[in-house]
Amino acid sequence: MGFGLAARFIAIGASVLLALWVTMIALFYWTNDLSHTATRLPAEQLKAIATLIDTTPPTQRPLVLEALQSSMLAVSLLPSAASSNGATEMRDESDFASYRALLGARLLSIRFLDEPETVARPRLLQRAARPLSFQVTLTDGQVLLVEARTPFIVTFYGLPAGMGAGLVGTLFGAIAFFLLHREIRPLTRLAAAVDAMDPSGEPVPLPAIRASTPEIRALMRAFEHLQSRLRVMTRSRMALIGGIQHDVRSFATRLRLRLERLPDAAERERATADITDMIDLLDNALLTSRAGVGALEEEMLDLAEFLRGEMADYRRAGQPVVLEPFLFDAEAWMIGDRLALRRVIGNIVDNAVKYGRSARVSLTVDSHTLHVLIADEGPGFSAQDAEMLLEPFVRAEPSRARATGGAGLGLAVARTLIEAHGGSIRLGNARHGGLVELVLPRFTPV
Incomplete structure (x- = not known):
C-alpha cells in the first residue's frame, strides 16, 4: 500500500517534533547554566589535584584553587566532610574502583552534586544530567571538594545527547530523500511519456x-x-x-x-x-x-529539386518569378510534407507577386539547416509588420492589403507549417524590397 499525502504530513509532523526535542535540549542548556552534567573525572587527575593542594603551603592554596577553577571543574576546601542531604553514596560502587585504588582511605565520598529544588529534570536525565562531587581528605585534616561538570548532556553511552538527535535527524533525512526520489522517478518517466504523445x-x-x-x-x-x-x-x-x-x-x-x-x-x-x-x-x-x-506526412525531399519544379510551374503560368542559381553542388535533403511545403512556398510567392510585383527565390545550405530566401520589389516590412503579419487574420496596411484582398492567413499558415517541420520564418528587408527567410532543418545521415 502506497504512502499518501496524509502519511507524508505525519512524517513532516514527526520531523517537527524532532526539531522541538532539539529545542527543548537547547532550553535545558539555557535554564541550567549550559546544563552542567555528570562526568567521570579521571582518577589520576583527581589524585594529582589532591596531591597538589596537599603539598602547597596554606598561604598559597587560595591562589592554586583559583587557578584550578573552570566551567567544568570547581575546587574548594572544607573544614570537614560535607553532608549530602540524602544523596546516594557511590564510593563503593564497582564503577569507582579505580578511585579507591589510587586514593584509598583518603577518598571520603562520591555523590551527586546537590541541586536547587527549582530545577526539574526529565526522569531519563536524572542520572546522566547531574554532576558528581568528590571529597578527598588532606594530611592536615581539611577536606578537598572537587565538583566535576561538563557544559553538555552526556548519555550513558558517553555521547552527547545532541548526537542522538543528529543521528535521528539524519535517519529522517535519508528516509525523506529516498521517498522523494521514489516519487519523483515515476514523474520523470511520466513527463517523458507525455512529451512523446x-x-x-x-x-x-x-x-x-x-x-x-x-x-x-x-x-x-x-x-x-x-x-x-x-x-x-x-x-x-x-x-x-x-x-x-x-x-x-x-x-x-x-x-x-x-x-x-x-x-x-x-x-x-x-x-x-x-x-x-x-x-x-x-x-x-x-x-x-x-x-x-x-x-503531416513525412518523406525525403530534395529541396533544391522541389524548388525547381515549383518555380517552373509559376513561370509556365506567366508569373514574374525567378529562381536564382544555386551556389552549392550537394543535394539539399530534408524530411517534410510535400503538400505543406508547396502551400508555404505558394503563399509566400503569391504575396511577393501581389505586393512586390515579382519574386526572386534562392536557396543556401549550411551543415545543419536549409535557407530559402524569397525577395520582392515591394515596400518591405517594418519592425511592427514583421511581428503582426505572422498572426492569423492580420493584413498589412490598407494601401497594400485592401486592394488585393485576402483573409490574412497566408503568412500565419506558412509559419505554422514551417514550425511543424522544426524550422522558422523571418520577415525582413532586402536591398530593393521585402524579404522572407525560411529556415528548415537539413537531413544529415548519422
Whole structure:
C-alpha cells in the first residue's frame, strides 16, 4: 500500500517534533547554566589535584584553587566532610574502583552534586544530567571538594545527547530523500511519456508504477484518459474538416460549371476568383489543423529539386518569378510534407507577386539547416509588420492589403507549417524590397 499525502504530513509532523526535542535540549542548556552534567573525572587527575593542594603551603592554596577553577571543574576546601542531604553514596560502587585504588582511605565520598529544588529534570536525565562531587581528605585534616561538570548532556553511552538527535535527524533525512526520489522517478518517466504523445499517432504506453502514492496513480490514469480523448478528438476534428473540404469542393465545382453560363466575363472572373480563394482558405485550414496535431506526412525531399519544379510551374503560368542559381553542388535533403511545403512556398510567392510585383527565390545550405530566401520589389516590412503579419487574420496596411484582398492567413499558415517541420520564418528587408527567410532543418545521415 502506497504512502499518501496524509502519511507524508505525519512524517513532516514527526520531523517537527524532532526539531522541538532539539529545542527543548537547547532550553535545558539555557535554564541550567549550559546544563552542567555528570562526568567521570579521571582518577589520576583527581589524585594529582589532591596531591597538589596537599603539598602547597596554606598561604598559597587560595591562589592554586583559583587557578584550578573552570566551567567544568570547581575546587574548594572544607573544614570537614560535607553532608549530602540524602544523596546516594557511590564510593563503593564497582564503577569507582579505580578511585579507591589510587586514593584509598583518603577518598571520603562520591555523590551527586546537590541541586536547587527549582530545577526539574526529565526522569531519563536524572542520572546522566547531574554532576558528581568528590571529597578527598588532606594530611592536615581539611577536606578537598572537587565538583566535576561538563557544559553538555552526556548519555550513558558517553555521547552527547545532541548526537542522538543528529543521528535521528539524519535517519529522517535519508528516509525523506529516498521517498522523494521514489516519487519523483515515476514523474520523470511520466513527463517523458507525455512529451512523446502524438494525438494523431499510436498511443504512447505510460510507465507502469507498481507502488506509489494514490495521487501519482490518479495522475497517471488521468493522463491515460487524456491521451485517449485527444486521439478521439483529433480524429473527429480531422474527419470533420476533411468532410467539409470534400463537400465544399464538390459545391465549388458545381458553381464553376454554372458560372460558365454568365454572360458578363468580368463578373464570371470575379466569381471564379472568389471560389478559388474559398478553396484556398479551406486548404490552409486543413493543413494548419494537421500541423497542429502532428499529422503531416513525412518523406525525403530534395529541396533544391522541389524548388525547381515549383518555380517552373509559376513561370509556365506567366508569373514574374525567378529562381536564382544555386551556389552549392550537394543535394539539399530534408524530411517534410510535400503538400505543406508547396502551400508555404505558394503563399509566400503569391504575396511577393501581389505586393512586390515579382519574386526572386534562392536557396543556401549550411551543415545543419536549409535557407530559402524569397525577395520582392515591394515596400518591405517594418519592425511592427514583421511581428503582426505572422498572426492569423492580420493584413498589412490598407494601401497594400485592401486592394488585393485576402483573409490574412497566408503568412500565419506558412509559419505554422514551417514550425511543424522544426524550422522558422523571418520577415525582413532586402536591398530593393521585402524579404522572407525560411529556415528548415537539413537531413544529415548519422
